[in-house]
Amino acid sequence: MAGRSALQKEKTVKLSDVARHAGVSPMTVSRVINGEANVRSSTKERVLESVAALNYKPNLSARALAGNRAYKVALLYGNPSAFYLSELLVGALEEISRHGHQLLVQKVSESASEEKVEDSLSSLIGEYDGVIVPPPLSDYASVRDFLLENDIPAVFLSGLSGSGRNRKICIDDYAAAKEITDYLIELGHERIGFIKGNPNQFSTGERLRGYKDALAAHGLAFDKKLIVRGLFTYDSGLKAARKLLAMAPRPTAIFASNDDMAAACLAVAASEGLKVPTNLSVVGFDDSPLASAVFPRLTTVKQPLAEMAAGAINSLLDLIGSAQVVGANQSELVKMKYKIVLGASTSAPPASS
Amino acid sequence: MAGRSALQKEKTVKLSDVARHAGVSPMTVSRVINGEANVRSSTKERVLESVAALNYKPNLSARALAGNRAYKVALLYGNPSAFYLSELLVGALEEISRHGHQLLVQKVSESASEEKVEDSLSSLIGEYDGVIVPPPLSDYASVRDFLLENDIPAVFLSGLSGSGRNRKICIDDYAAAKEITDYLIELGHERIGFIKGNPNQFSTGERLRGYKDALAAHGLAFDKKLIVRGLFTYDSGLKAARKLLAMAPRPTAIFASNDDMAAACLAVAASEGLKVPTNLSVVGFDDSPLASAVFPRLTTVKQPLAEMAAGAINSLLDLIGSAQVVGANQSELVKMKYKIVLGASTSAPPASS
DNA sequence: ATGAAAGCGCTAACAG
DNA sequence: CTGTTAGCGCTTTCAT
Numbered sequence: 001m002a003g004r005s006a007l008q009k010e011k012t013v014k015l016s017d018v019a020r021h022a023g024v025s026p027m028t029v030s031r032v033i034n035g036e037a038n039v040r041s042s043t044k045e046r047v048l049e050s051v052a053a054l055n056y057k058p059n060l061s062a063r064a065l066a067g068n069r070a071y072k073v074a075l076l077y078g079n080p081s082a083f084y085l086s087e088l089l090v091g092a093l094e095e096i097s098r099h100g101h102q103l104l105v106q107k108v109s110e111s112a113s114e115e116k117v118e119d120s121l122s123s124l125i126g127e128y129d130g131v132i133v134p135p136p137l138s139d140y141a142s143v144r145d146f147l148l149e150n151d152i153p154a155v156f157l158s159g160l161s162g163s164g165r166n167r168k169i170c171i172d173d174y175a176a177a178k179e180i181t182d183y184l185i186e187l188g189h190e191r192i193g194f195i196k197g198n199p200n201q202f203s204t205g206e207r208l209r210g211y212k213d214a215l216a217a218h219g220l221a222f223d224k225k226l227i228v229r230g231l232f233t234y235d236s237g238l239k240a241a242r243k244l245l246a247m248a249p250r251p252t253a254i255f256a257s258n259d260d261m262a263a264a265c266l267a268v269a270a271s272e273g274l275k276v277p278t279n280l281s282v283v284g285f286d287d288s289p290l291a292s293a294v295f296p297r298l299t300t301v302k303q304p305l306a307e308m309a310a311g312a313i314n315s316l317l318d319l320i321g322s323a324q325v326v327g328a329n330q331s332e333l334v335k336m337k338y339k340i341v342l343g344a345s346t347s348a349p350p351a352s353s
Numbered sequence: 354m355a356g357r358s359a360l361q362k363e364k365t366v367k368l369s370d371v372a373r374h375a376g377v378s379p380m381t382v383s384r385v386i387n388g389e390a391n392v393r394s395s396t397k398e399r400v401l402e403s404v405a406a407l408n409y410k411p412n413l414s415a416r417a418l419a420g421n422r423a424y425k426v427a428l429l430y431g432n433p434s435a436f437y438l439s440e441l442l443v444g445a446l447e448e449i450s451r452h453g454h455q456l457l458v459q460k461v462s463e464s465a466s467e468e469k470v471e472d473s474l475s476s477l478i479g480e481y482d483g484v485i486v487p488p489p490l491s492d493y494a495s496v497r498d499f500l501l502e503n504d505i506p507a508v509f510l511s512g513l514s515g516s517g518r519n520r521k522i523c524i525d526d527y528a529a530a531k532e533i534t535d536y537l538i539e540l541g542h543e544r545i546g547f548i549k550g551n552p553n554q555f556s557t558g559e560r561l562r563g564y565k566d567a568l569a570a571h572g573l574a575f576d577k578k579l580i581v582r583g584l585f586t587y588d589s590g591l592k593a594a595r596k597l598l599a600m601a602p603r604p605t606a607i608f609a610s611n612d613d614m615a616a617a618c619l620a621v622a623a624s625e626g627l628k629v630p631t632n633l634s635v636v637g638f639d640d641s642p643l644a645s646a647v648f649p650r651l652t653t654v655k656q657p658l659a660e661m662a663a664g665a666i667n668s669l670l671d672l673i674g675s676a677q678v679v680g681a682n683q684s685e686l687v688k689m690k691y692k693i694v695l696g697a698s699t700s701a702p703p704a705s706s
Numbered sequence: 707a708t709g710a711a712a713g714c715g716c717t718a719a720c721a722g
Numbered sequence: 723c724t725g726t727t728a729g730c731g732c733t734t735t736c737a738t
Binding site for chain 1: 718
């Protein structure tokens with residue numbers, strides 16, 4: 001009564017069925033399905049027709065067992081930024097389903113010590129054909145090294161650079177930060193506060209660099225006091241914003257390294273009776289749902305996360321040598337296009353600037 | 354050079370290794386591992402020791418192939434509310450890893466017509482041992498029926514009620530809505546606007562019912578005009594809030610059926626120069642990240658999503674007859690405890706109420 | 707309560 | 723370019 005599988009209906013079509021239908025051996029069918037070279041194109045076509053006619057779907061378990069491959073890819077995640085994760089999921093899921101692989105989300109316990117991370121990483125060995133690594137995991141040298149040592153194909157989203165069987169796909173954080181800072185400067189701002197992100201992440205430095213270079217390019221002095229620490233969290237943004245807004249003279253704009261911290265600036269400004277953008281302009285980074293759910297809507301930078309994830313899947317499958325991934329970008333580093341999103345949180349500074 | 358699996362190291366320990374180590378037949382080991390009955394407890398112990406000694410991990414592919422089971426559970430999702438999905442993922446992932454199953458996220462294209470949904474559902478047949486269904490998918494009668502007809506074990510998070518091989522796990526939306534409305538009334542509010550959620554979702558009606566009953570319980574008149582349409586989206590909240598705040602006399606409080614719409618109320622209030630909570634109190638529902646990233650922080654209802662997901666996994670595995678799920682709640686409907694989170698978006702109404 | 711044999715659906719390794 | 727033979731690691735079924 002209990003137990004036993006539940007989901008099945010019509011008897012499954014197998015490789016041998018296709019073989020019989022096409023008048024070839026099972027092995028030939030296997031070759032066609034796996035896109036191997038040595039098959040006469042006429043045979044190939046015939047097989048493909050049979051596959052379609054019978055609506056054959058390979059059995060992943062059998063494939064994995066016989067071929068000693070997993071047909072599985074892991075999407076690692078540590079600090080689960082809901083938005084980031086879900087955007088990646090959308091893109092990755094969509095893409096991977098086209099390649100007959102499975103995507104599993106793997107939580108990697110991100111404890112204080114990097115050693116612990118490695119522990120939880122070791123359970124990946126033998127379980128997956130490859131992994132895709134978003135930040136902040138992609139910023140850990142230990143993660144990169146572990147993957148490299150164990151020859152696990154990986155694609156990093158942002159973070160550390162690829163090498164060996166690794167790839168990296170990201171946006172140009174530096175250019176984006178520079179561009180959005182340029183925008184503030186062109187609006188007339190001269191005292192622009194900057195809230196840094198988590199110091200362990202690569203993008204944090206890039207964004208700061210972009211900010212600095214924008215100032216320099218416009219001949220504005222760089223004031224170290226305008227740079228305050230942040231951790232990409234809302235709470236850290238609260239603290240940073242308070243510090244910035246307590247300065248005299250007050251900055252007329254704040255560049256927060258992500259939207260959460262930018263939202264915190266809005267909250268602090270509101271609580272101090274400052275009108276945004278009239279008295280203070282605020283920009284964020286990411287274009288998370290938060291950016292459009294605060295008042296006023298944030299000016300921010302949008303990363304094409306879903307496309308990045310899809311690209312990561314392609315690179316990974318290519319790296320694995322699996323699937324006939326066609327348009328896969330072979331380069332170790334791929335930079336995607338970002339976009340500045342203009343919100344209502346920015347305007348020219350008050351006249352008495 | 355190319356191709357081939359990457360992730361493997363030490364030769365894998367298999368069932369037969371354990372059998373040899375324990376001095377029994379492979380079959381006996383299999384029985385022990387699967388928690389079957391007919392094994393002498395002394396033998397069982399010996400086997401378990403060998404399993405531990407050799408650090409044996411069953412090969413899922415082999416298991417699935419031989420046993421004609423999937424050892425996989427799908428987490429369906431349609432409208433990807435980042436927060437909701439990621440909370441569920443956390444809870445479900447954690448729990449399922451303890452049971453040697455896999456959790457796959459399956460996108461179900463939620464097109465206009467329910468028929469289309471069914472199409473995309475049919476690809477689940479034979480692929481999974483069971484599914485967990487969050488809203489809004491759990492509100493579709495067609496989804497429920499499809500699952501029932503195909504005898505696919507399923508656990509619904511909120512939405513429709515379970516029956517047959519289905520279960521439902523949720524919070525008491527009615528009670529939560531009533532309680533938070535009570536809170537507003539006790540604060541002194543008498544004109545409380547209500548923004549409804551998506552009319553297709555079960556919880557929408559429950560929340561409205563809670564609101565109404567709270568009014569009735571306090572002897573307050575129910576004013577139909579104070580009820581406005583919403584869709585659970587930020588934009589729909591914007592529209593609803595504008596409508597509500599244009600009324601004369603203005604409501605002194607708004608109960609939005611979720612946080613996104615509550616955040617929209619905040620934005621509209623701000624743009625109209627109303628101070629929250631001084632001039633207007635606002636409450637939401639969900640305690641999403643948004644709730645604590647807007648100013649002022651929202652008073653809202655927190656659902657234990659991760660625990661609900663973990664519970665769903667347990668129920669599901671129990672339903673499947675898989676794993677020796679111990680504390681699994683067998684009942685068709687499980688209600689979890691919600692919690693009212695007090696934020697800074699609520700206070701007594703202005704004196705001139 | 708335990709074991710032996712057979713085979714799940716597929717691919718590796720080797721023919722031809 | 724195509725086919726044959728094994729066998730992946732496990733569970734089924736049937737003995738004992």
